[in-house]
Amino acid sequence: MTAQxxxxxxxxxxxxxxxxxxxxxxxEKGSFVALVGPSGCGKSTLLRSIAGLExxxxxxxxxxxxEMTGVPPRHRDIAMVFQSYALYPHMxxxxxxxxxxxxxxxxxxxxxxxxxxxxxxxxxxxxxxRYPRQLSGGQRQRVAMGRAIIRxxxxxxxxxxxxxxxxxxxxxxxxxxxxLHDRLGATSVYVTHDQIEAMTMADWVVVMRDxxxxxxxxxxxxxxxxxxxxxxxxxxxxxxxxxxGVISEDGRGVVVGAGDRIPLARQAEPNRKxxxxxxxxxxxxxxxxxxxHFEVGNVESTGSAxxxxxxxxxxxxxxxxxxxxxxxxxxxxxxxxxxxxxxDPQTGARI
Amino acid sequence: MGVIxxxxxxxxxxxxxxxxxxxxxxxxxxxxxxxxxxxxxxxAGLPLIYNVLMSxxxxxxxxxxxxxxxxxxxxxxxxxxxxxxxxxxxxxTFIFVFFSMGGQFVIGFALALFFxxxxxxxxxxxxxxxxxxxxxxxxxxxxxxxxLAGDFGVLNTILxxxxxxxxxxxxxxxxxxxxxxxxxxxxxxxxxxxxxLLSVGLAAIPRDLYEAAELDGANALQRFWTITLPMxxxxxxxxxxxxxxxxxxxxxxxxxxxxxxxxxxxxVAQYWxxxxxxxxxxxxxxxxxxxxxxxxxxxxxxxxxRSTRHEVRG
Ligand SMILES: Nc1ncnc2c1ncn2[C@@H]1O[C@H](COP(=O)(O)OP(=O)(O)OP(=O)(O)O)[C@@H](O)[C@H]1O
Ligand SMILES: [Mg+2]
Numbered sequence: 001m002t003a004q005x006x007x008x009x010x011x012x013x014x015x016x017x018x019x020x021x022x023x024x025x026x027x028e029k030g031s032f033v034a035l036v037g038p039s040g041c042g043k044s045t046l047l048r049s050i051a052g053l054e055x056x057x058x059x060x061x062x063x064x065x066x067e068m069t070g071v072p073p074r075h076r077d078i079a080m081v082f083q084s085y086a087l088y089p090h091m092x093x094x095x096x097x098x099x100x101x102x103x104x105x106x107x108x109x110x111x112x113x114x115x116x117x118x119x120x121x122x123x124x125x126x127x128x129x130r131y132p133r134q135l136s137g138g139q140r141q142r143v144a145m146g147r148a149i150i151r152x153x154x155x156x157x158x159x160x161x162x163x164x165x166x167x168x169x170x171x172x173x174x175x176x177x178x179x180l181h182d183r184l185g186a187t188s189v190y191v192t193h194d195q196i197e198a199m200t201m202a203d204w205v206v207v208m209r210d211x212x213x214x215x216x217x218x219x220x221x222x223x224x225x226x227x228x229x230x231x232x233x234x235x236x237x238x239x240x241x242x243x244x245g246v247i248s249e250d251g252r253g254v255v256v257g258a259g260d261r262i263p264l265a266r267q268a269e270p271n272r273k274x275x276x277x278x279x280x281x282x283x284x285x286x287x288x289x290x291x292x293h294f295e296v297g298n299v300e301s302t303g304s305a306x307x308x309x310x311x312x313x314x315x316x317x318x319x320x321x322x323x324x325x326x327x328x329x330x331x332x333x334x335x336x337x338x339x340x341x342x343x344d345p346q347t348g349a350r351i
Numbered sequence: 352m353g354v355i356x357x358x359x360x361x362x363x364x365x366x367x368x369x370x371x372x373x374x375x376x377x378x379x380x381x382x383x384x385x386x387x388x389x390x391x392x393x394x395a396g397l398p399l400i401y402n403v404l405m406s407x408x409x410x411x412x413x414x415x416x417x418x419x420x421x422x423x424x425x426x427x428x429x430x431x432x433x434x435x436x437x438x439x440x441x442x443x444t445f446i447f448v449f450f451s452m453g454g455q456f457v458i459g460f461a462l463a464l465f466f467x468x469x470x471x472x473x474x475x476x477x478x479x480x481x482x483x484x485x486x487x488x489x490x491x492x493x494x495x496x497x498x499l500a501g502d503f504g505v506l507n508t509i510l511x512x513x514x515x516x517x518x519x520x521x522x523x524x525x526x527x528x529x530x531x532x533x534x535x536x537x538x539x540x541x542x543x544x545x546x547x548l549l550s551v552g553l554a555a556i557p558r559d560l561y562e563a564a565e566l567d568g569a570n571a572l573q574r575f576w577t578i579t580l581p582m583x584x585x586x587x588x589x590x591x592x593x594x595x596x597x598x599x600x601x602x603x604x605x606x607x608x609x610x611x612x613x614x615x616x617x618x619v620a621q622y623w624x625x626x627x628x629x630x631x632x633x634x635x636x637x638x639x640x641x642x643x644x645x646x647x648x649x650x651x652x653x654x655x656x657r658s659t660r661h662e663v664r665g
Binding site: 051053058062070073074076078079080082084086087088089090099103104151 | 451559560562563564566567568569570573578579581582584663
């Protein structure tokens, strides 16, 4: 496997603002990489830097082995799908699709044939003579996709391409984009702030915060082994619970309140202050003796799952069976000690 | 008495309903439209019709005050075309309109593109261009009259300094140059307006279209041809239509710079029409010339309206 896109120590400044800080990332040929992070963390900036729409302040960027500094976007052979789709409003769907081919001097008949082929794979065949304003949001999205794939570029860049669609369509397009990626054997970089999208679509997830890559890895590795509290809280839905506590005298539990302790699978440094991280879906309602308790503040049921939130809002619990609790009940909880994460209260780093 | 008692409430009810519709119904819309219509008809419609009417009548000093005059048919039009100056004026008008509009548009577009580059101070400097727009035509004419003056004009001094010309060019009094003197002044006068409208049109094109085009492989020239120009279509149509009307209306520069001379070599239709009516008191011919111009503007407007009918934006 060779790296199709290679970033080394990329820095980007907007005036005094440091938007990307020493970002290094290697994107394998044929992989689907998701960039996730909260709003303003620099995902779009990184993507646009790869495309050449932003100039990087320092660092190395290689695409398919070639140094890209000073290479204008049109010579990078990269396709981008914008959040706004950026369809050419004065061109029909067919003209939108064939725009890049026409610029590169491809003959009329050949371009037309290629457009028909791409339209067939993206489900646009019946819409070729329409203008973008005559399309629904989902159809526009497909045109944007079609415009990208018709060129057979070295890499696809997606900047939150599904955020303007409704929930059902988003789930469907998620699958379609991933299927298309596999069929074309493409290399894709996909920006989203929706971690579910990242987890379900990508082979490799990159979590960013404030211009820094916090962690990168396979989706389930990020879920199982978050390197810090930020990644732990960002990956997984509903978000991980964080409970302040102190390691017990024997080092085998976290004391979180009078008589309450979260068990640990390994020995930890006694009396150390920690933040215990437990995922809502890993908490169980205790059958017998509970290791810790909470008071129910809110009960929500979706039919397939029940969500319990503690009175102080600090803990949330998800169970797939229907629980007959009501507000004010005191519930005993239990957890598999292997699924408890510990973080340093100051640095947030995993312990 | 009884009758009045009965109709009273009915009339009051009608009145109330009328007032209510004025307050929150279509009545208010009709009132606003009506006011504008009355104003338009009184101030523009009636004089226009009177002007057209006059172009088909025999007008002389004795019938000047009356509305109904002897019918002349197309005789005024035939007379105007037979005037010795007609073809010279037509040619001058064409030169004036075509090159004024062309110059204003091309330079205005170039400036609009230049100031769209977002360098520091771009919008401030662009704002300064408005100065030329707020200046009265007569003042602009007087300034250009000095600049273009044959013996002491600054333009001649500059051109001589650059070695482009050897001896003074008498811009205003040389028959070969007189119309161009007014064209130059008019280009300067209309530049800011063109640039401003085109700047607004440019600003309305989403940035990401250019980025998409750039990634699709378009160079700067291709982006201009395939994105900027088509997206600016309606703006360009508006600028050219308004430019045509503005140029055909341009009057102040002529008395200030050349007074149509020498020997009508810089007389254009609108100035000729004014000369006919108010210097030679041949009101029929003056009206006829203005009706001819009106037809030209009307044709241009129809072309413009048709071209914007299938708007693509949005
Ligand atoms: N042209 C610019 N000038 C100055 N600062 C900018 C510019 N573009 C982006 N920034 C800043 O850089 C940071 C990263 O922006 P970016 O658009 O990459 O965020 P993002 O991660 O894509 O966020 P979102 O999820 O909201 O799209 C933000 O704090 C933003 O304010
Ligand atoms: Mg973004």
